[in-house]
Amino acid sequence: TKLDLAIRGGTVVTASDTFRADVGVRDGRIVAVAAEIEGATREIDASGLLVLPGGIDSHVHIAQPSGPDVVMADDFASATAAAAAGGNTCIMPFALQQRGTSLRRCVEDYVRQAEGECHIDVSIHLIISDPTPEVLGQELPALLKAGYTSFKVFMTYDDLVLNDRQLLEVFEVARRERALVMVHAEGYDAIKYMTDRLERAGQTSPFFHATSRPELVEREAAHRAISHAELIDVPIMIVHVSGREAMEQIRWAQRRGLKVYAETCPQYLTLTADDLQGLNMEGAKYVCSPPPRDAASQAAIWEGLQQGVFQTFSSDHCPFRYESSEGKLTPKARTSFRWVPNGIPGIETRLPILFSEGVSAGRISLNRFVELTSTNHAKMYGLYPRKGSIGVGFDADITLWDPHRRETIRQENLHHGSDYTPWEGFEVTGWPVMTIARGEIVARDGMIVGNKGAGRILERDISAYA
Numbered sequence: 001t002k003l004d005l006a007i008r009g010g011t012v013v014t015a016s017d018t019f020r021a022d023v024g025v026r027d028g029r030i031v032a033v034a035a036e037i038e039g040a041t042r043e044i045d046a047s048g049l050l051v052l053p054g055g056i057d058s059h060v061h062i063a064q065p066s067g068p069d070v071v072m073a074d075d076f077a078s079a080t081a082a083a084a085a086g087g088n089t090c091i092m093p094f095a096l097q098q099r100g101t102s103l104r105r106c107v108e109d110y111v112r113q114a115e116g117e118c119h120i121d122v123s124i125h126l127i128i129s130d131p132t133p134e135v136l137g138q139e140l141p142a143l144l145k146a147g148y149t150s151f152k153v154f155m156t157y158d159d160l161v162l163n164d165r166q167l168l169e170v171f172e173v174a175r176r177e178r179a180l181v182m183v184h185a186e187g188y189d190a191i192k193y194m195t196d197r198l199e200r201a202g203q204t205s206p207f208f209h210a211t212s213r214p215e216l217v218e219r220e221a222a223h224r225a226i227s228h229a230e231l232i233d234v235p236i237m238i239v240h241v242s243g244r245e246a247m248e249q250i251r252w253a254q255r256r257g258l259k260v261y262a263e264t265c266p267q268y269l270t271l272t273a274d275d276l277q278g279l280n281m282e283g284a285k286y287v288c289s290p291p292p293r294d295a296a297s298q299a300a301i302w303e304g305l306q307q308g309v310f311q312t313f314s315s316d317h318c319p320f321r322y323e324s325s326e327g328k329l330t331p332k333a334r335t336s337f338r339w340v341p342n343g344i345p346g347i348e349t350r351l352p353i354l355f356s357e358g359v360s361a362g363r364i365s366l367n368r369f370v371e372l373t374s375t376n377h378a379k380m381y382g383l384y385p386r387k388g389s390i391g392v393g394f395d396a397d398i399t400l401w402d403p404h405r406r407e408t409i410r411q412e413n414l415h416h417g418s419d420y421t422p423w424e425g426f427e428v429t430g431w432p433v434m435t436i437a438r439g440e441i442v443a444r445d446g447m448i449v450g451n452k453g454a455g456r457i458l459e460r461d462i463s464a465y466a
């Protein structure tokens with residue numbers, strides 16, 4: 001039978017190779033990658049374009065409970081539309097366990113919110129905030145066996161922080177079940193102490209968010225997480241690394257042969273703490289944790305991307321509206337940075353920023369770009385070899401990329417639910433022109449053309465790294 005889709009004349013890029021080939025698709029899967037392929041029902045001319053495995057963003061927050069009076073700016077429909085427009089074909093948000101509630105129930109509720117709403121495939125991680133004997137003994141192991149093979153733990157935030165004993169206990173479950181643990185490494189007590197001290201001195205504007213959690217707070221927590229992981233002998237993934245201090249701890253661990261992996265994000269390459277300054281409350285637009293640092297930290301993160309310290313490059317998309325009393329500017333947030341919701345939107349701009357600043361600027365290769373934005377996410381979180389590359393048998397998740405197209409990032413062109421982008425006016429070279437998810441076009445030239453509901457909720461295998 002005829003192919004459903006043929007993508008002709010493009011340059012295929014994988015984590016290891018770059019070559020001219022046609023790509024044939026049938027029933028949502030890639031069935032041919034060859035110099036010339038047979039005819040198809042639908043033909044796409046990709047000459048002059050790169051044929052990339054669709055972006056996988058393994059760290060996004062969608063419709064996540066964020067405390068009283070605060071609402072996240074994206075639901076599954078808007079987040080997956082924005083992701084698709086930005087060249088992504090799969091995202092991994094978190095089902096958050098609220099303290100005092102059943103983890104299983106939280107997951108069921110979260111899945112129900114996602115069902116029928118997604119433009120692209122979604123696979124869900126867990127956040128463990130309340131590791132009771134019931135959660136550690138029954139709920140978590142059952143969920144890990146059911147395909148939720150990764151979870152995140154936090155070393156800060158009042159509602160989420162785990163103490164050292166709790167970290168060790170969840171690490172033990174991860175080791176036994178071969179789950180991958182993602183760690184938010186920032187030290188709770190040091191941040192609390194600094195926050196109290198800054199508030200007493202009247203230093204309450206958004207800028208002081210960065211002062212309250214300097215790099216050494218992240219370095220200390222990264223080291224502590226690494227030590228706990230070594231004690232239990234479990235792999236960990238330290239997420240959203242912001243600068244040299246934490247990175248050096250990770251490199252030290254990797255050189256000792258420990259299975260310590262790391263992720264970084266666009267904000268740590270392109271923003272600095274100075275962005276948190278700004279008139280009135282404008283700095284709140286850039287409040288995220290860890291905060292962006294300085295130019296030297298950006299250089300350090302590039303070094304880590306080039307040298308392989310980092311396996312994944314994610315957005316940490318965590319969208320709030322700025323002009324909203326349920327977003328960045330709640331009445332309490334106006335009184336102190338302590339109450340400004342942490343997180344920035346970035347699901348749609350991750351790939352263009354890394355491509356432009358990385359590939360177009362000559363800092364990383366095309367193949368490294370693919371590895372950092374797709375392949376390694378699939379391997380790290382148990383979606384490989386279903387997703388993460390262009391090859392026979394993979395899902396036909398494909399982004400056609402124009403490496404020469406110049407664009408300026410503008411809020412008015414984005415699809416996310418937030419009312420601003422931290423990258424307003426940022427110029428990039430290289431742009432996704434078409435996103436194909438399991439063989440169907442979902443976005444073309446910044447327009448969403450697919451239907452919501454086409455995306456599936458995926459179970460995952462055990463991590464290739466666990």
Ligand code: URP
Pocket residue numbers: 061184240287288289290316318342343344
């Ligand atoms: O500030 C951030 N990154 N908020 C999102 C939650 C997290 O810690 O990843």
Ligand code: ZN
Pocket residue numbers: 184239240289
């Ligand atoms: Zn985090």
Ligand code: ZN
Pocket residue numbers: 059060061316317318
């Ligand atoms: Zn996050």
Ligand code: ZN
Pocket residue numbers: 240289290316318
């Ligand atoms: Zn984060």
